[in-house]
């Protein structure tokens with residue numbers, strides 16, 4: 001009797017060296033799929049060497065890597081810069097494409113590069129997979145395509161006219177391009193819109209220390225800088241910034257962060273992102289737009305509280321905007337704000353990301369977003385400090 005086995009699915013994953021792309025690629029691999037990973041080389045390491053390092057970080061044994069093929073390439077080059085043999089593999093074997101690669105810079109100075117990667121890069125990718133048997137495109141977008149919209153942000157392709165930065169704008173445009181391409185070529189499109197993704201909720205492990213991490217990392221940097229100044233160099237810099245070290249070893253950093261209790265960061269751990277991604281793919285064969293978000297945002301006040309507790313700090317707190325009218329920003333606050341200038345709008349986020357479609361799919365598979373408790377925060381920060389914010393990964 002012939003045993004019918006299901007054909008192994010082949011996924012092309014872009015952004016394989018990135019935070020979300022690597023997690024998705026590894027998860028697909030663990031589910032028995034074949035994975036073609038597009039990755040760039042760097043001047044001192046090839047795409048393969050970079051991916052090998054990451055696979056070691058994930059603890060993937062050599063024998064578990066058999067179904068992974070690394071394709072050295074670059075989205076910004078026609079044909080993705082693939083060598084002809086790799087291009088043939090992609091065009092013959094790709095069943096589904098997961099597009100995670102992106103330029104995630106918010107800086108207006110990088111507009112040209114961000115547009116090139118997020119728009120032209122996507123078009124190059126679509127040109128390549130057009131020739132393949134690919135029947136599903138999974139586009140990893142962001143909840144922040146909502147731009148400067150207020151209130152409830154719908155889980156659909158809405159119209160948005162204003163954005164905080166080039167990243168949001170190009171991600172919004174990319175969704176439209178993908179939608180048009182998929183409609184014309186009869187490809188099922190999944191648009192995943194995660195909010196802010198942090199490390200693993202159980203282990204704290206991450207390879208990316210931006211977004212949630214960046215303002216906290218800045219405060220930790222101030223803590224080290226001024227503690228050293230006080231203990232080793234007479235403390236003049238600290239005095240100039242009104243930074244004091246208490247007898248109990250607790251540092252007073254006078255940093256007020258503009259926000260209010262109606263605002264907050266929408267945070268999801270990477271394990272939830274991957275679990276939700278897989279559940280949506282499995283549970284929704286028709287595709288669509290999916291907000292992968294936390295039903296509860298975390299206020300800046302709570303985040304400041306967690307930060308003070310974990311790092312043994314005083315003085316860091318969230319305040320209403322009118323506080324700054326009564327008492328203008330001090331030197332340290334001006335410095336802090338200049339470090340986090342691109343994140344400012346996210347500290348005052350009042351939006352709610354509607355997610356009834358996604359939550360129905362996730363509820364049907366018993367999946368819920370872990371709470372961003374102090375314990376989860378502390379686990380993530382412990383990992384961040386242990387790895388010197390990724391420098392010692």
Ligand SMILES: NC(=O)c1ccc[n+]([C@@H]2O[C@H](COP(=O)([O-])OP(=O)(O)OC[C@H]3O[C@@H](n4cnc5c(N)ncnc54)[C@H](OP(=O)(O)O)[C@@H]3O)[C@@H](O)[C@H]2O)c1
Nearest residue numbers: 015017018019020040074075076100101102142195196197
């Ligand atoms: N992390 C979050 O909080 C978050 C939240 C919402 C949405 N997202 C979305 O999730 C996706 C993945 O983001 P991430 O957090 O994983 O960012 P990431 O760690 O910075 O990864 C970005 C990936 O894109 C690759 N890439 C950039 N330009 C490329 C090019 N020209 N050719 C080939 N690859 C290129 C990078 O390669 P190199 O390693 O060579 O630079 C890297 O692998 C993005 O689409 C982002 O918009 C992320």
